[in-house]
Amino acid sequence: MYLTENKLKFGIQNGLNVARAGYTEDQILTACMLADKTGYDSIFYMDHTNVPQWKNAIVLDPWVMLSAIAAVTNNVELGTCVTDAIRRHPSNIALAAITLDRVSKGRAILGIGAGEAQNLKEFCIPFEKPVSKWEEQIETIHTLYESTPDNTVDYDGKYYKLEGACLQAPPIRKPRPPTYMASGGKRTLALTGKLGDGWLPIGYTPELFEDHAKQIQKSMDENNRTQEEKDNFQYALDIDVYFSEDAEESWARMKEAVKVSLFKPEILRVHGLKEIEGFDFRKYFTEYSMSNQDWIVKMREAATKIPEPVARSSTAVGTPDDIIPTFERFMDAGVNHFVIRFWGKNYFGSIDKFASHVMPALREKAKQ
Known part of the structure; x- marks a missing residue:
C-alpha cells in the first residue's frame, strides 16, 4: 500500500537525546543530512512541550523542524515520534501531515499517540478519556485526508464532529500518509490493528515486542484488514544505541535510566515478574508531570527490581559487534x-558508524 518493496528500515530519532544535548537547529539539520546521505530510511522528531528536568535542553516544534529537514534531504521518510491530537484539533494534525507530505514530495509519516499528562497538566489541558478520544482523532484525521471542496465530509463522534468539512491540499502519498500508532495496552494495541499502518512503541524487550505484535495481528484479522495492508504494516521500534569501547562500564552508568523506561505492567507480565506492591501505574501515567517529581522518584525505586538481563536486552550498548545481536533479537x-x-x-x-558497520550486517541477515 505504501512501500514499493518490503525491507528492513532504519531511522534516526531526534528525541530526548538531541534535546538533552542542546544541539542547535543547524547541528540537527546537519545530522539529518548525514543520515539521508548514509542510507537511513527515515528521520523522526519528538513532540514534547518541554522537559524542564533538563533545564539546558532545547525543545522545538516537530512539524516546523520536519519541514526544515524536508528541505535539506531527498530520500528519508519524515515523521513525528510521536505527536498527539489532544493539544491540537485533529484538523490541524491532518493539515500538518498533508503539508509535510507535500513539501517533502510524499515522504510524510504521522506518528501519533494518545497523549500524556507531562505535556498537558501545567497548560491546563484536560487529560480525560484519552484512548476514546484517540480513536476518534485518528478516524477524524483519516476522514479529512479524503476531503475536498467537492467532497466534504462528516464525522459524528462523541468527542469530535465534522459537518461538511474539507481540507484543500490533497496529500501526495496514496492513499494517505501512513499512520504509525504508539500503543502498549490491550485496547490501544487493538486500535493499532484496526486503524494503523504502523506501530511505534518505546521501552521494549524482544519478548514484549513479540507479544504485542501478535495482539496487533489478531486485531488486524478481526477488522478484516487486507493482505496488502498486513504485508506492508511497519513494526517499528524506538530503540536506544550507545556506542562505547567498554560496554560494561557504559551499561553500569545507564542501567537505572533504562530500567525506569522499561517499568510498566506489560513488562512485568511478559517476563513473569511479580508486580511491585503499592505502585499505581494508572496514577503515574495520568498524574506525573514536570512540576510533580514525586512519581518519578517512586518509579525509580520500584524499577530497580527489574532483573539485569531483562533490562539490558532492551538497549544496544558497546561496539558495533556488541550491539548487532541486540538488533538481531528484535x-x-x-x-x-x-x-x-x-x-x-x-x-x-x-x-556514521551505525550506517557503516551495523546496517550492512543487519540488512544481510534480513535477506536470509
Whole structure:
C-alpha cells in the first residue's frame, strides 16, 4: 500500500537525546543530512512541550523542524515520534501531515499517540478519556485526508464532529500518509490493528515486542484488514544505541535510566515478574508531570527490581559487534523498522558508524 518493496528500515530519532544535548537547529539539520546521505530510511522528531528536568535542553516544534529537514534531504521518510491530537484539533494534525507530505514530495509519516499528562497538566489541558478520544482523532484525521471542496465530509463522534468539512491540499502519498500508532495496552494495541499502518512503541524487550505484535495481528484479522495492508504494516521500534569501547562500564552508568523506561505492567507480565506492591501505574501515567517529581522518584525505586538481563536486552550498548545481536533479537521478534536514539558525545560519528558497520550486517541477515 505504501512501500514499493518490503525491507528492513532504519531511522534516526531526534528525541530526548538531541534535546538533552542542546544541539542547535543547524547541528540537527546537519545530522539529518548525514543520515539521508548514509542510507537511513527515515528521520523522526519528538513532540514534547518541554522537559524542564533538563533545564539546558532545547525543545522545538516537530512539524516546523520536519519541514526544515524536508528541505535539506531527498530520500528519508519524515515523521513525528510521536505527536498527539489532544493539544491540537485533529484538523490541524491532518493539515500538518498533508503539508509535510507535500513539501517533502510524499515522504510524510504521522506518528501519533494518545497523549500524556507531562505535556498537558501545567497548560491546563484536560487529560480525560484519552484512548476514546484517540480513536476518534485518528478516524477524524483519516476522514479529512479524503476531503475536498467537492467532497466534504462528516464525522459524528462523541468527542469530535465534522459537518461538511474539507481540507484543500490533497496529500501526495496514496492513499494517505501512513499512520504509525504508539500503543502498549490491550485496547490501544487493538486500535493499532484496526486503524494503523504502523506501530511505534518505546521501552521494549524482544519478548514484549513479540507479544504485542501478535495482539496487533489478531486485531488486524478481526477488522478484516487486507493482505496488502498486513504485508506492508511497519513494526517499528524506538530503540536506544550507545556506542562505547567498554560496554560494561557504559551499561553500569545507564542501567537505572533504562530500567525506569522499561517499568510498566506489560513488562512485568511478559517476563513473569511479580508486580511491585503499592505502585499505581494508572496514577503515574495520568498524574506525573514536570512540576510533580514525586512519581518519578517512586518509579525509580520500584524499577530497580527489574532483573539485569531483562533490562539490558532492551538497549544496544558497546561496539558495533556488541550491539548487532541486540538488533538481531528484535528482528526475530518482528521489528522491521528501527528508529534509533543515539546517545553519547559523538552524535555525528554514531550516525556514521551505525550506517557503516551495523546496517550492512543487519540488512544481510534480513535477506536470509
